[in-house]
Amino acid sequence: MPVNISxxxxxxxxxxxxxxxxxxxxxxxxQCGTCSGSCPMTEHLNVFPRRVxxxxxxxxxxxxEEANTPWIxxxxxxxxxxxxxxxxxxxxxxxxxxxxxRQNINRIEPSQMDKKEIEKLPQIAMVSxxxxxTS
Amino acid sequence: MKIAYYPGCTxxxxxxxxxxxxxxxxxxxxxxxxxxxxxxxxxxxxSLADDDLIHMIAPVRDxxxxxxxGQDTVLALCSMCYNTLARANDLMKNNEEKRDTINRFMDEExxxxxxxxxxxxxxxxxxxxxxxxxxxxxxxxxxxVKVAPYYGCTLLRxxxxxxxxxxxxxxxxxxxxxxxxxxxxxxxxxxxxxTYQVLGNPEAALKVSFDIIKDxxxxxxxxxxxxxxxxxxxxxxxxxxxxxxxxxxxxFPLFYFTQLMxxxxxxxxxxxxxxxxxxxxxxxxxxxxxxxxxxx
Numbered sequence: 001m002p003v004n005i006s007x008x009x010x011x012x013x014x015x016x017x018x019x020x021x022x023x024x025x026x027x028x029x030x031q032c033g034t035c036s037g038s039c040p041m042t043e044h045l046n047v048f049p050r051r052v053x054x055x056x057x058x059x060x061x062x063x064x065e066e067a068n069t070p071w072i073x074x075x076x077x078x079x080x081x082x083x084x085x086x087x088x089x090x091x092x093x094x095x096x097x098x099x100x101x102r103q104n105i106n107r108i109e110p111s112q113m114d115k116k117e118i119e120k121l122p123q124i125a126m127v128s129x130x131x132x133x134t135s
Numbered sequence: 136m137k138i139a140y141y142p143g144c145t146x147x148x149x150x151x152x153x154x155x156x157x158x159x160x161x162x163x164x165x166x167x168x169x170x171x172x173x174x175x176x177x178x179x180x181x182s183l184a185d186d187d188l189i190h191m192i193a194p195v196r197d198x199x200x201x202x203x204x205g206q207d208t209v210l211a212l213c214s215m216c217y218n219t220l221a222r223a224n225d226l227m228k229n230n231e232e233k234r235d236t237i238n239r240f241m242d243e244e245x246x247x248x249x250x251x252x253x254x255x256x257x258x259x260x261x262x263x264x265x266x267x268x269x270x271x272x273x274x275x276x277x278x279x280v281k282v283a284p285y286y287g288c289t290l291l292r293x294x295x296x297x298x299x300x301x302x303x304x305x306x307x308x309x310x311x312x313x314x315x316x317x318x319x320x321x322x323x324x325x326x327x328x329x330t331y332q333v334l335g336n337p338e339a340a341l342k343v344s345f346d347i348i349k350d351x352x353x354x355x356x357x358x359x360x361x362x363x364x365x366x367x368x369x370x371x372x373x374x375x376x377x378x379x380x381x382x383x384x385x386x387f388p389l390f391y392f393t394q395l396m397x398x399x400x401x402x403x404x405x406x407x408x409x410x411x412x413x414x415x416x417x418x419x420x421x422x423x424x425x426x427x428x429x430x431x
Contacts, residue, residue: 023185040327044339072336075183076327077292081301088293094183108335120372121333122364123144124215127179129334131190 010059014099018056021095028085029053035079035089041072049079049089056092070096071107075132097132107133137167138259139201139209143216144176150213150364150391152408157212157256157393159406163272164264168210171200179215180331181222191237194223199244201251208252210259212393214363218289221253221296255290256393257306257362258298266313274401276315280423283319283356284311284392285347287366288327301325310392311360314399319356323347328369344369345377348387358419360392367391371413388412388419398425 019025029050036048047055047067055064070093079089100107110130118126146154161168174197182190197220201209211217227234228249238246254262260269284307291301299306304325308318326347329340348370351359361367371389378384394407404426409417420426 021184021186040343041329041332041339043342044336072332072339074288074327074330074332074340075180076288076330078288078327081292081294088183091183091185095185098184113334120368122149122368123176124179124213124365125331125333125368127144127176128215128331128365131178131180131182132331133335 011061012059014061014064015056015059017099018092018095021098022088022091024088024091024095026053026056026087026092028087029057030085032084034082034084038078038082039073040076040078041074044072045069049073049093052096053087053089053092056096064096069093071133101133101135104135106135110134136208137169137206138254139204139206140168140170141174141177141197141201141209141211141216141220142170143174143211143213145364146213149411150367152394152411153212153362153364153367153391156391156397156402156407159397159402160393160400163397163400163402164260164268166259166264169204169206171197171209172204173200177216177219177223179219181219188233188237188240191223191226191233192241194220195227195237195241195247196244198224198227198249198251198253199241199247202245202247207250208254208259210254210256212256212362214255214287214289215365217253217255217298218296222293224249224251224253225295253296255298255362257290257310261306261309266309269310269313269400272401273314273399275399275425277311277395277399277423277425278315280316280395280425281319281355281357282311282316282395283321283351283354283359284308284324285351285359285361285366285370286325287361287363288325288330289363291325307360307362307392310396314396316395319351319354321351321354321356323350328366330365330369333365333369333373340369341373341376341380344373345381345384348374348377349383352385352387358388358390358416360390360395362392374413386413386415388416390416395425 033050036050073093177194332340
């Protein structure tokens, strides 16, 4: 996947928004890939967490929007516990989710859920799922 | 002094087997507790957005209720509730700016400073009761039961609310050991089951859950114990889907650890509500002669 590294292609607003919402400085990431190696969801990701950090550093909004990473992240915090740079990566993923959710764009539609499924699911699944994936 | 007990929403319905078995254990161990009156849902997940304080209100209200009834410790059974309450408490204790904003927003409530102690059942028993006391009370030891303790995420991460070392925990093993079980350690014992992704990406959650079961089973475990109703759903209730989808998948008995603890401590099996578990758990208990030894 080609990466645009020109200064004019860097979306400063995106970088600042993610920093503000996450409270994290993703510039500290030195691309060691420990997060990608630790993530239990890697086989389902089209962009690994290490690369998400790189895309943020570059301010590459278009590539970031293609990434399913923040939407498959389960906030399990393994990457955060192991990050040698002390970056709270789940907070960064949350910020990227919030960019969409705060525009009232839902990732899942509760009204479309299967009724039988809803009856079976424990309450904490619904509460946490809606908190993370709906606006 | 009595401790406060916070059940959370799932323990009153889908995970009654966790609540009633755990409370029976507390009774046998002589722990005095009182369910929080007027508790509300904690929100299930701690808000990770730095500028989002509104989602702190629910867990902080619960913590204020603890103080209101004159108690200084609150015990949770569900790992997600534990994590959310403990992290909110941590924030109120250590982040002066956010604490002030939250306190000012909730002007109908007394100010709160994070001075309640939030514990999970496991670390409370370890630190305040002790495994020796548990051993003394065991009347129906789990001898010959090869059990794999599964921590999941929220008891161990992030580090500031971990009930044990996040990289090398032992509290769950110590607990099952005190009950006489044979402990099976397995590499994926603290790997995520996919949690709420059962809504967003059910296939991904199913695969990671299957990997965890397979890992425990291949290390020689005959059963798994856990403490989170969402892990129980992903790893247990979705086994039918695993069997349909993955080669080599088979029924695997899963328990809330408090169910086996209640049996070991001689409580009536009725408090364990095994009817809410998969059928194979009952077969497993009969094969291991764990039901027979319990006095009627």
